[in-house]
Amino acid sequence: MDRENIKFPGAPHFGLFIVYASLITIGVFLIENAFRFDLTNTWDVVRFFLPFLLLISFGFYLWKKQREINNTLYLFSITDPLTGAFNYLALFQKIDNFLENDADFTLIxxxxDGFKKYNDNKGHIAGNEALVEFVRIAREIIGENNIVARFGGDEFVIILKDIDDEPANVIQKIAEKFNLTTGLKISYGITKPRKGDTESTLIHRADSQMYKNKRKI
Incomplete structure (x- = not known):
């Protein structure tokens, strides 16, 4: 998964709440009980501040752990578990965001081709390995600033937003390398957003173009 294309949600605030509550408690405690301690005495200083320092440290620890857990769960929610590419839901969110911001991008x-037969002949493990290999090759060629997503089954979508080469050249490089490593070929359709497009119309247009190209084979 390309972290440059992931916007992580904000971290939960429970840990920070403990930190803030501790600071407020320290302030109140200082006002009410400072006269009971000799703050020129090292032992009194330790007894006075140590519980609060431990509480603040624990709060920061909870905040950090919650953030890590939250980010991990978020990654699971937008990632295809087999290939590590973006999943269907994340793909639509990305396209929607690009369309809303009038971004210049190309969708492929x-x-x-022949994936069912490949699965039947070589087995599902080999089929899964081929899907993983496609994503690996696509990422290697398109770079971290562009997107590869698994649409479903043996269908994928690539979004090119930041690349110097022509989209047709990019997908041809992917096709050639994928064929070299797996013996499989691909069909594809290329389109760019038009005025009034939605996620569905954009994908449908590229999908239709892909099937036109497939019939030519």
């Missing part, structure tokens, strides 16, 4: 819809 990809289908692996």
């Amino acid at each position: 819809f990809i289908d692996i």
Whole structure:
């Protein structure tokens, strides 16, 4: 998963709440009980501040752990578990965001030709390995600033937003390398957003173009 293309949600605030509550408690405690301690005495200083320092440290620890757990769960929610590519839901969110911001990008819809037969002949493990290999090759060629997502089954979508090469050249490089490592070929359709497009119309247009190209094979 390309972290540059992931916007993590904000960290939970329970740990920070403990930190803030501790600071407020320290302030109140200082006002009410400072006269009971000799703050020029090292032992009194330790007894006075140590519980609060431990509480604050624990609060920061909870905040950090909650943030890590939250980010991990978020990654699971937007990631295809087999290939590590973005999943269907994340793909639509990305496209929606790009369309809302009038971003300049190219969408490529990809289908692996003869994948069912490949699965039947070589087995599902080999089929899964081929899907993983496609994502690996795609990422290697398009770089971290562009997106590869698994649309479903043996269908993928690539979004090119920041790349110097022409989209047709990029997908051809992916196709050639994928064929070299797996013996499989791909069909694809390329499109760019038009005025009034939604996620569905954009993908449908690329999908239709892909099937037109597939029929030519």
